[in-house]
Amino acid sequence: MKLFKLTASALAMAAAATAADARDQIQVTGSSTVLPYATIVAEAFGENFDFPSPVVEGGGSGAGRKKLCEGVGETTVDIANSSSRISQSDIDLCKTNGVEEIMEVRFGYDGIVFATAVDGPEFALTQADVYNALAAKVVKDGALVDNTNATWADANAALPAQAILGLVPGTKHGTREVFDTKVIIQGCKDSGAHDLYLATAEGADEKEKKAAADKSCMELRTDGKSVDIDGDYTETLARLDADKTAVGVFGLSFYQNNTDKLRVATMAGVVPSTESIASGDYPVSRPLYFYVKKAHIGVIPGLQEYIDFFVSDDMAGPDGPLAAYGLVSDPELAATQAAVAAGTPMGPLE
């Protein structure tokens, strides 16, 4: 094995020699929801600037932020894409590893839609319907009972009498968080189950009781009518193809690229579209972010240009390619552009 060690150390020395002159490419990692947007920008950036295109990785929002906070230096990433806001624990991790200043850039919104196979019946859902169909316990005659609803019509008589099968994103997805808070907990409140949970919840104060009730609300049924999909949306689509009666949860951009296979359900009477999400009428949406390590600006060539380009009207604006792909443009984009140009680091989380 001596020879192997020799080879490895020789390579390491060669690497040290090459790595001594600054890394050329920007390294981006994080959310797989943001990944397609980031690749669109990276590609256009490589075409129009004299810098190489950034290298963009997926892998998940949480994992990406952890990588961002690993430290400062050329072997660490420059940008973490994220479909949920950074948490205090991430910020603390960053601090302990010497990553002092992070820029938070919100570049748009993403909608989450419910869809069925294209030739299936029309669904006009409300959050309460989804809760009644998929939650572990539902309200019946003023009491919480195990969910026995077999068809959507059982959950709400106005819906088609189609067997319930919900394909929801697995717990490791950022999408699941939005699904839980904006659909399930909202539906739990609307159907009255939240109040019943609250009445029996244990906790020292109101806040703890509410958290306990929220947690109980988020429990989905385990009799096979609600299926967690741990893969990405292509897997959900494949499951939907195999079982035409299922209702799947997708990102708006994925739906927009597969409108020939999917029929979208309305939520609380609103058809999901970039317009209805931008106006706030469609209730199930979330902001998309990327986080930039400020210490790397000026060290990694092209980093400032890349983030400026990302939030420019040509890219993230309402007529840009990201909007064409399904991003809901941020109405406050101008403020974001100014903050990015000035290099304002993010303050403490409120």
Place this chain on the structure above:
Amino acid sequence: MTDASSAAPALPNRVHSILTESADMRRRNAAEGRFKLYGMAAIAVSFIVLGIMLWTIFSDGLSGFQQAKLTFPVTLTAETLDPKGNKNRDEMAKVTTVGYGKVLAASFKAELAARNIPTDGVTEKELVEIISKDAPGGLRARVLADPSLLGQTIEMTMLATGRIDGYLKGRVTMQTAERDGNVSPAQLQFADLLIDAGILKTGFNREFLTNPDASDQRPEAAGLGVAILGSAYMMLLVLIMCVPVGVAASIYLEEFAPKNRWTDLVEVNISNLAAVPSIVFGILGLAIFINFMGLPQSSSVVGALVISLMTLPTIIIATRASIRAVPPSIRDAALGIGASKMQTVFHHVLPLAMPGILTGTILGLASALGETAPLLLIGMVAFVDNYPSAPVEGFFDPATALPVQVYSWASRSDPAFIERSSAAIIVLLVFLVIMNVTAIILRRKFERRW
């Protein structure tokens, strides 16, 4: 054991001709027949499964090697592309791909007017959308590299958008287009006119093998260029690192090492190493090569180091087996005429074991070529848009690998990537078949039986 006949059970004293079948013989013959049938059934099942797999891959993927392309003359108007008119590269670089897109659109419309192709029914936006979003970038790079093209009219062939490509291949139909937000039936009817006029054609998709990856908005431009280069770099590095180390270790263990507890321990470890799941090597690679040694992320050198760790035991095991297969008489003869141990090994044993070592190495490389899991952790599962530069420097540039490209295309949202993912599997299979066939030919040609 002095009297075997008395110890053995007495044979039944049945006397009959071997030409007539007894019940016992029939039973034994039937058992043999049944066993043959089971064997054939097992082979049939494996062939059917293989057949189904190949059929799905080829039926999905073969169309990926064809691509719809548009050919028409493009007038490179100097006013738009070089507003200052001084052919200065830096000044011209200020014109973005948006500007080049307009030039392409104008030339396309001019050509349609010149050929009297009716455009009613399609809006101006839909018309321009037929040209791939990749085309302006290619044109820009070409003009910036050669500013003398300005003002000229050049015949250009460019990709058509993914949905139109799908229409020519039967993936998109009038029915799906009605429900599809990205293409309209009017565009498809217009595409028919373009085909009749000879502007739109499908041809061999050379770009699929040379282009880098592309974003979700332009599946038609996505190619395997970076992945093939990355895989080639990794295989080269694995070869350079594994063969000397593996062969040296095997020769020492087989020919020189004393048989004691230590060599036994080494032996057990090598066998164990060969059975460790590949993802473990990925975690190790991230910790040692990237975080500790500071090698660059996503680079082929880190990928090769990680894959070497996996391939090394395979090569050592194959090499040791082929050294062991060289008969001791060869060694005895060499030692007998006065050769030293070293001379015996390098002049006689190693050349005779070479074919076995070669096949073992090639098979080890073939399995390394298909490895994805460890690359996931060292950042090679990524969108890489730039080719790595030439070796040695290029070993440290970001790259992807063939199986990784299959994986990342399979999870893209645009349906056109399904075809590309399967086509990438075909390319990977072709490489694997080439490697395996080489191994078989080498073995047939040089193998010696004792």
